[in-house]
Amino acid sequence: MENIFRVLKNSWRNFSRNLWISMAAMFMMFTALSVIGTLFLFNASLSKFVSGLQDRVDVSAYFEKGTAEEEILAVKIQLENRENVKSVRYISENEALDIFTQTHQGNEILLNSLEELDENPLQASLNIRVNDPSLFSREVAFLENSSASEYVESINFKENEEVINTVSNISANVSRGGFIFIIGLGVLVILVTLNTIRVAIYSAREEIYIMKLVGASNWFVRMPFVLTGAWYGLISGLLVIGFSYLGTWLLHSRVSLIFADIDLYGYLVQNLFTYSALVLGAGLLIGTASSWIAVRRYLNV
Amino acid sequence: MLIFQEVTKKYGHNLSALENASFRVNEGEFVSLVGRSGAGKSTVLKLLLREEEPSEGNIFFQGVDISTFHHNELPFYRRKVASVFQDYKLLPSKNVFENVAFAMEAAGRPNKEILEDVPQALDAVGLLGKEARFPHEISGGEKQRVAMARALVQRPEILAADEPTGNLDPIHTWEIANLLLKINEMGTAVILATHDEMVINALKKRVITLHDGKIISDKEKGGYKIK
Numbered sequence: 001m002e003n004i005f006r007v008l009k010n011s012w013r014n015f016s017r018n019l020w021i022s023m024a025a026m027f028m029m030f031t032a033l034s035v036i037g038t039l040f041l042f043n044a045s046l047s048k049f050v051s052g053l054q055d056r057v058d059v060s061a062y063f064e065k066g067t068a069e070e071e072i073l074a075v076k077i078q079l080e081n082r083e084n085v086k087s088v089r090y091i092s093e094n095e096a097l098d099i100f101t102q103t104h105q106g107n108e109i110l111l112n113s114l115e116e117l118d119e120n121p122l123q124a125s126l127n128i129r130v131n132d133p134s135l136f137s138r139e140v141a142f143l144e145n146s147s148a149s150e151y152v153e154s155i156n157f158k159e160n161e162e163v164i165n166t167v168s169n170i171s172a173n174v175s176r177g178g179f180i181f182i183i184g185l186g187v188l189v190i191l192v193t194l195n196t197i198r199v200a201i202y203s204a205r206e207e208i209y210i211m212k213l214v215g216a217s218n219w220f221v222r223m224p225f226v227l228t229g230a231w232y233g234l235i236s237g238l239l240v241i242g243f244s245y246l247g248t249w250l251l252h253s254r255v256s257l258i259f260a261d262i263d264l265y266g267y268l269v270q271n272l273f274t275y276s277a278l279v280l281g282a283g284l285l286i287g288t289a290s291s292w293i294a295v296r297r298y299l300n301v
Numbered sequence: 302m303l304i305f306q307e308v309t310k311k312y313g314h315n316l317s318a319l320e321n322a323s324f325r326v327n328e329g330e331f332v333s334l335v336g337r338s339g340a341g342k343s344t345v346l347k348l349l350l351r352e353e354e355p356s357e358g359n360i361f362f363q364g365v366d367i368s369t370f371h372h373n374e375l376p377f378y379r380r381k382v383a384s385v386f387q388d389y390k391l392l393p394s395k396n397v398f399e400n401v402a403f404a405m406e407a408a409g410r411p412n413k414e415i416l417e418d419v420p421q422a423l424d425a426v427g428l429l430g431k432e433a434r435f436p437h438e439i440s441g442g443e444k445q446r447v448a449m450a451r452a453l454v455q456r457p458e459i460l461a462a463d464e465p466t467g468n469l470d471p472i473h474t475w476e477i478a479n480l481l482l483k484i485n486e487m488g489t490a491v492i493l494a495t496h497d498e499m500v501i502n503a504l505k506k507r508v509i510t511l512h513d514g515k516i517i518s519d520k521e522k523g524g525y526k527i528k
Contacts, residue, residue, distance in 0.1 A: 003409050210390055213350065214455060215380030216407030218372060 011227035014200045025196040029236035029283060032185045037244050037279050039178040041264050046171040059136055060156060061143050062123045067151040075148040076126055084135050089127040096122035190290040193232060197225055197294035222295045229291025233283030240279050244268060302328045302490060303459060308358035310344050318344040320514045326492060331485045333501050334494040336511035342494035346461045350384055351375060380408055382459045383452035387467035389444040391436045397447050398432035404451045422450040426480060442473025449480055459490045466497050474500060
């Protein structure tokens with residue numbers, strides 16, 4: 001126990017003795033961890049945004065006027081039995097008219113012209129929602145090839161599909177680009193930290209030499225330097241968490257105004273543990289790994 | 302206890318720092334290694350501390366070839382072989398007490414033992430009352446005594462002293478020589494590498510003389526004269 005305390009004390013001394021150069025390593029690590037954290041938040045909020053959109057995606061099949069309700073309901077049952085179909089809602093001609101009237105309540109011209117018509121111009125439809133929107137085309141194909149196809153006048157996706165594809169693509173590209181960026185940045189951080197530890201080893205060379213002479217165990221000599229790297233990771237990680245918290249809080253109101261679905265601050269608060277574990281874990285891993293390499297390469301015991 | 306068996310140390314192909322050196326040091330013995338600069342005295346001590354490996358030959362400590370120690374075993378060996386140097390090798394950022402305590406901390410000794418042993422060792426070298434001073438606040442002789450206290454707390458079997466009086470005036474030289482004798486009387490074997498003629502002749506202990514890396518004489522109660 002006393003030895004662990006001594007090792008911790010020595011590692012802290014290595015850190016504070018080379019404070020300025022430690023700052024450089026921590027700045028690099030702070031940058032890398034910020035990118036990792038930002039990417040995490042960005043991806044999480046994008047996927048939340050996408051799943052919000054996907055929930056709202058549906059396909060409507062419009063039936064020719066005069067199609068018997070039984071025919072439509074038979075198609076509805078067939079669709080409901082399909083694996084990917086979440087729900088099918090039947091909207092009769094009258095219901096469609098109600099919805100239309102309600103939607104355009106303020107539009108007198110439109111409503112008046114509707115009244116001018118002898119009969120309800122709207123068609124009955126089936127509104128289909130699916131579990132996996134990427135497989136929508138299968139349901140469309142099923143409708144087109146089924147016995148009911150002769151009654152189906154048109155099938156249309158809502159505009160959302162395009163938005164979903166765009167956002168999904170952005171999300172995938174950001175993930176891919178971010179990953180490559182993180183790898184590059186990670187290598188850079190490891191190099192800087194490695195050299196910082198190398199300087200710490202150099203400035204403590206007398207101490208290391210004496211430690212060796214008086215029979216300090218290899219563990220006792222090496223571990224403080226390995227832990228110095230861990231300090232960099234820990235402190236940078238805590239700073240990143242603090243800044244993320246503050247940053248998202250400041251952005252909170254502004255971003256929410258633009259994208260109602262994106263609430264980075266709310267997401268961060270909800271997932272603070274996962275986020276902290278990710279950032280601190282990455283910091284400790286990068287810090288310890290680089291100091292370990294430095295110790296193996298530059299510290300002979 | 303310590304046997305050098307036909308030990309040769311070469312640097313590069315041609316430069317021999319030590320050639321075919323054989324000698325034995327018994328428990329509690331006091332041996333002086335003498336010779337000019339470059340004669341091979343420091344090489345013997347470096348080999349003994351296993352800072353260097355012999356090019357040929359073997360070094361046995363308590364019957365075990367020290368070159369066979371795995372690097373995990375080396376710290377345990379080094380706790381038995383303490384060393385002091387001409388340049389003291391004290392840590393400037395630590396005070397006298399901390400410099401001595403540092404050796405015990407590094408060896409993993411408990412705090413309780415450190416608090417008991419360090420004052421005892423400082424008392425033995427006559428530095429009680431100067432625990433809080435930093436190396437730049439004490440004389441060369443005192444610095445060397447701190448280094449000796451640091452060696453003492455290791456409770457070593459052998460004390461390897463490499464020119465410990467090299468930077469000292471005659472008065473401090475005598476203090477250090479007497480301390481070495483005192484440590485030796487306590488049962489620790491001392492190997493003193495020096496070219497200080499006055500010290501050797503006054504000690505009246507065994508003298509091994511080296512010249513150009515070769516042992517040219519090994520005498521009980523020997524003397525030394527710089528030619």
